[in-house]
Amino acid sequence: MKNSQEVLELDNVCTYIGRTEIVKDASFQIKAGDIIGLIGPNGAGKTTVMKTILGLTKFTGKITMSGAAITENNHHALEKVGALIEHPAIYPFLTGEQNLELYSHHHQDMVKIISELGMDSYIKSKAKGYSLGMKQKLGIAIALLNNPKLVILDEPMNGLDIEATIGVRKLIKKYADRGTAFLISSHILSELQKVMTRVLLISGGKIILNQSIGQFEAISHQKYKLTTENDEQAEHLFKTKGINFKKQKQYLIVGQEDIFKIQDELAKKKLHLKEMLPIEANFEQIVVDTLNKERD
Amino acid sequence: MLTALKEETYKFCHEQIALLGLLVLLVTTLYSTLTKTINKSTLLFAFGAIEWIPVIIIAVGAAFFEMEYDNKTIVMLLYKNSSKLKIYLAKFLVVFCYSIALALGAILLTFLLSLLTVPGQYHWLAYYQGHTILTDLLLNLFGAVIYCFFIVGLSFMLIMLVKANTVVICIGLVLAYFGASFSTALMHTFPTAVGILKWNPLNMIFISQQLTRGSFALKSNLTNFQLIIATVVYGIIFGLLGYYLFKRRRV
Numbered sequence: 001m002k003n004s005q006e007v008l009e010l011d012n013v014c015t016y017i018g019r020t021e022i023v024k025d026a027s028f029q030i031k032a033g034d035i036i037g038l039i040g041p042n043g044a045g046k047t048t049v050m051k052t053i054l055g056l057t058k059f060t061g062k063i064t065m066s067g068a069a070i071t072e073n074n075h076h077a078l079e080k081v082g083a084l085i086e087h088p089a090i091y092p093f094l095t096g097e098q099n100l101e102l103y104s105h106h107h108q109d110m111v112k113i114i115s116e117l118g119m120d121s122y123i124k125s126k127a128k129g130y131s132l133g134m135k136q137k138l139g140i141a142i143a144l145l146n147n148p149k150l151v152i153l154d155e156p157m158n159g160l161d162i163e164a165t166i167g168v169r170k171l172i173k174k175y176a177d178r179g180t181a182f183l184i185s186s187h188i189l190s191e192l193q194k195v196m197t198r199v200l201l202i203s204g205g206k207i208i209l210n211q212s213i214g215q216f217e218a219i220s221h222q223k224y225k226l227t228t229e230n231d232e233q234a235e236h237l238f239k240t241k242g243i244n245f246k247k248q249k250q251y252l253i254v255g256q257e258d259i260f261k262i263q264d265e266l267a268k269k270k271l272h273l274k275e276m277l278p279i280e281a282n283f284e285q286i287v288v289d290t291l292n293k294e295r296d
Numbered sequence: 297m298l299t300a301l302k303e304e305t306y307k308f309c310h311e312q313i314a315l316l317g318l319l320v321l322l323v324t325t326l327y328s329t330l331t332k333t334i335n336k337s338t339l340l341f342a343f344g345a346i347e348w349i350p351v352i353i354i355a356v357g358a359a360f361f362e363m364e365y366d367n368k369t370i371v372m373l374l375y376k377n378s379s380k381l382k383i384y385l386a387k388f389l390v391v392f393c394y395s396i397a398l399a400l401g402a403i404l405l406t407f408l409l410s411l412l413t414v415p416g417q418y419h420w421l422a423y424y425q426g427h428t429i430l431t432d433l434l435l436n437l438f439g440a441v442i443y444c445f446f447i448v449g450l451s452f453m454l455i456m457l458v459k460a461n462t463v464v465i466c467i468g469l470v471l472a473y474f475g476a477s478f479s480t481a482l483m484h485t486f487p488t489a490v491g492i493l494k495w496n497p498l499n500m501i502f503i504s505q506q507l508t509r510g511s512f513a514l515k516s517n518l519t520n521f522q523l524i525i526a527t528v529v530y531g532i533i534f535g536l537l538g539y540y541l542f543k544r545r546r547v
Contacts, residue, residue: 017546051371051547054371054374054375055374055375056371056374056375056547073378073379074378075375075376075377075378076378078375078376081375083371083372083375085371086368086371087368088368089367089368089369089370089371089372089373090367090369091307091310091311091363091367091369092367093310093311093312094307094310098310102303102306102307103372103376142372
């Protein structure tokens with residue numbers, strides 16, 4: 001039941017810690033059902049962006065949640081926001097169930113989440129005995145309580161085993177299909193790639209890219225590998241015509257943007273292509289390349 | 297505010313520190329029973345509970361606040377509440393109510409221990425220097441509760457300042473054991489400045505004894521009324537400073 005209803009909007013948001021500007025002029029929107037992957041190197045400002053949305057830091061600019069403004073001192077708009085920031089917020093002296101009860105408004109909803117995350121067997125035991133993965137699942141469960149419109153998850157897959165990771169991924173998709181929006185940061189990009197619908201790339205506190213996952217993979221850096229009947233001649237031709245290429249094993253690697261020019265130049269020299277195949281986009285590499293480009 | 301109060305009470309009741317505080321009170325009063333000669337004064341001061349309740353409160357107060365930072369639950373607490381003041385006040389009230397509960401527990405313990413150790417030797421309603429023993433016991437515990445208001449404020453301020461439970465507990469112990477004598481010594485050393493020095497916060501420790509022993513007024517240089525008002529005012533000042541630090545503390 002995805003729809004285009006706007007859930008969250010950041011408009012020229014700058015966050016300060018002391019006098020240092022950590023997030024610089026961030027503007028983006030999150031719509032119902034979106035799963036946004038917030039990606040960036042360590043210290044880029046991912047967690048600060050999340051904390052700012054939750055009204056936990058000083059900021060300038062405007063943040064609205066379903067049209068209502070969020071400020072450092074007014075969190076009413078955050079009633080329909082669930083979050084897991086850095087570490088699961090768990091009281092170790094309470095059982096998992098008691099931890100959930102502390103925040104839950106609907107008992108049935110809580111029971112369902114416990115079951116969906118496979119926590120039934122240990123939910124009645126004290127949280128101090130939980131493993132990292134169990135704590136993480138409890139943290140995610142707390143974030144999903146009370147039918148949130150937006151869920152903010154900072155490194156949600158930390159400490160989860162494969163089975164739990166798949167379970168959480170399915171749950172995120174299920175909630176997103178119902179209209180819940182997600183803002184997720186993770187270092188496990190391959191995992192994020194499987195769920196997210198949009199990419200927000202952040203570097204040095206600046207949002208440097210905001211694209212749908214499809215656009216990001218297709219447009220960004222698609223490369224082709226090719227061989228000709230005379231690669232030495234082709235290399236010489238590319239150099240003289242200013243076409244960027246890399247040699248990798250028996251292939252010449254070229255960018256998508258040069259494909260028509262290459263075909264044209266090869267035809268003029270009557271050099272026949274033996275093979276030309278697109279290289280599957282490696283998500284991690286794309287991210288690294290985009291970040292490097294930004295740094296340059 | 298009511299929701300915040302309910303949540304804080306729920307957490308406090310489930311946290312072992314509350315039970316541990318009660319246990320410390322029990323052990324210390326038992327220790328006094330077994331090691332000291334039991335006389336009227338022992339009963340008036342609830343077998344030493346009057347001295348121990350503030351020490352327990354400073355430790356419990358600091359631990360109850362700091363656990364939110366230790367468990368990282370403070371993030372949840374802050375973003376789910378618009379008002380930091382509500383969180384702070386709810387915690388303050390819960391710990392203060394706990395000090396009242398400890399005082400009530402001390403009354404019960406005093407009755408029980410006196411029954412076991414000196415049965416029928418002292419009559420609770422018999423007059424002694426113009427007051428019954430029961431009245432004096434209640435007055436002393438009232439003083440201890442007022443002092444606990446001061447201590448909760450101090451404990452919250454200190455934990456926001458130093459961010460380490462153990463340091464706060466050490467400061468609490470130093471205050472309990474040396475605070476009064478230090479304050480008296482200070483006023484003896486600078487007799488001309490007594491008018492100002494008598495308002496120093498360490499002097500407020502006398503409240504737990506002076507209400508039933510007028511002679512302590514010579515040490516504190518404050519009347520009972522002045523002592524009560526000053527203790528409450530200091531509690532408010534420390535509480536406000538603690539709140540200011542809490543508001544500024546980064547998560």
